[in-house]
Amino acid sequence: MKRFALSIALAVFAFGVFIQGADAAKWTSEMKEGKPEFKSMGPLAFGPDGILFVADTKAAAITAIATGDTKADASAKPLKVEAINQKIAALLGTDADQILIEDLAINPISRNAYLAVSRGRGPDAVPVLVRVKADGQPEVVSLDKVKFSRAGLPDPPADAMVGQGNRQSNPRRESITDIGFLDGRLFIAGLANEEFASTLRSIPFPFKTVANGTNVEIYHGAHGRFETRAPVRTFTTFKIGKEDHLLAAYTCTPLVQFPVSELKPGAKIKGKTIAELGNRNRPLDMIVYQKDGKTYLLMANSSRGVMKITTEQIDKAESITAPVADKKGLPYETIASWTGVDQLDRFDANHVVVLRRTEGGSLNLESLPLP
């Protein structure tokens, strides 16, 4: 009987492994193995099976990397790394002042933290992907031989070189302000440094034909009923009722929702502003979490601290279509003790990892209990 039970267990395990393997293969079968080239590393987002999406603004491309970091670590403990910027600088042989941490993403399987780092601030800056495991020691992720695929930003406006002779260059660049993955699609919010057009693009993953991207402009009714074309600063996915939505935050700080199903090629989307969270502020990062049966948004900001935003009434939220003096819509509380938070990502059901600037100027990477 025991042997039978063991056989059943083994069979179930093997089947599970097979299914898992098949599922993983679905995402990686069209990847190639080698060394992906990066000109820069900006926003990061994890997809399924340890696949990390890395936005390369300088190259106007997104690279999906199969990190192979797919082993769940039940013993993963909350992180606390003081002066992570100095430790990374030591690894890379430079001064902490020359380290820019562009984004933070937590691998939802292994709980390891990934950081997009720029070594240097000038035109010769080198992008480096850094991982911090539970031991708190940063390590450079070798990208010499990994499975990866790459997609150029779809539908770029027509480009041309300007200048004369050797000075000819194309000065146009498109900044990527945030990326996010949901159900086989990668969402990319961006802003160009020339024509003023804020875009939110959706491209299918696995990347197939690059040209198949969706290019959607976002409209919202804040700022006196006029379209602003302001760029999305950060966004997250959120289910309202049974429908997936993107919640996008803008400077000064409207929170705008729109259904993912409407993000189709050529679609004209009008977002619904469901909260004005305060002026003189820009949102930096945002996650969704559950606590005590309720769902909250946690948003880091440049000057209004970390906001815990209640979403109970989100399905009934009215569209804000007139200018407001300061705040309106979904209520929030500010987590007063969480000062200096630049980046955040969910660690587990009970913790968030933040990148936090101390008064001395160094950056700490630490896990905090979800408020």
Next chain:
Amino acid sequence: MMRRLIVKTQRDKGTKRQKQALLLILLCSFVPLFLCVEKARSGAASQDQVLIRWTPDPVNPSRVAVEVSGLSAGAIKRLRQSNWDLSRWQRLLSVYVGQGDSINASSLPPMLGVYRVESNALRFEPQFPLEPGLTYRAVWRPDQLPGGSKVAPTITSVFQSPRRSATPTTLVSHVYPSADTLPENLLKFYVHFTAPMSRGNIYDHIHLRDGSGGNVELPFLEIDEELWDTTMTRLTLIIDPGRIKRGVLPLEEIGPALETGKNYTLVIGRELRDGAGNPLREEFQKAFKVAPPDREPPDPAHWKIHPPQGGARQPLAVIFPEPMDHALAQRVIRVITESGEPVEGNVLLEDQERRWIFAPDSIWRRGRYQLIIQTTLEDLAGNNIGKPFEVDLFEGVERRLSTTAVKLSFEIR
């Protein structure tokens, strides 16, 4: 090029050794780095003369390797046969970068790099070039050699990477728009520098001052990554669309950044750092007056084309009734022949971005040509061809989302 090497050892105790070390430091002041070595008697192999050398790559001097030579043939053989991981190599030889105001330096990890066992030396090649002006410290622990004596003293060698020139040389070369009267709903400035710049905290050093000399609060859309071009010689500053006055309604928030009839100054502070980490040579100011808002989309039908004579390389001139966005006017307007072939050449903008000048690479052939103008072209207020910057969505104004082009024909006679 003269480089300095500071040599420190923890096991020099006798007067003779001190004299040797002093002599070595003195020598190091006069000889190139790669000849400057530390000599030490290794406790692990008592007959060895261990030397730590910092050897720059002759092609790229910032690429500096650390070589430990003078090891016994037996030690080299044992190292070659070892199958160590990086952390094991780092226990034997590690190189640290000095960080002035760092947390407890002992908690900082050594630099990443590759270890190679050569015929008579162990070589460490850092993964990244050394940073100008920083000190680096190599620590050799012979007690970590395979079979090494546990009492062998540690040897440390310090290297000062040459500093860059600290003389400020970089300037703001131009700010676009060039005009000194700008619309109230101005959308962008382009700031050009004479040399590549550095990223980080730029918005702390760039201000918009009003007529009373006070700074306008948060006038720019602050993008963490900052809107530099690829050469990092041009910065785009976008006036926060939330701070642009709309219609007759002033914002109830902090008010518009610019108001008609008032004077302002864009100030690019000296503290902005160039690619070498130096401040600008001097502060830059652009004073301007604000005119009523421009809500009219540009209309190429009102442009005047001045075709040159055929058979020569005289430039083609196009006159706009209002200034255009400097970057876009250079990039999104091109010339094609009647059969659709592109005409190669260079574009200049003159007369405060009201005159578009195209100098062809070859002589003009007589015939019909077309100007192809992408509708993404913007005027100073961000109005595109055929669509104003602001659209009142609640009044059902449609917007075209596709990128299209407008064509203007002209003839070269």
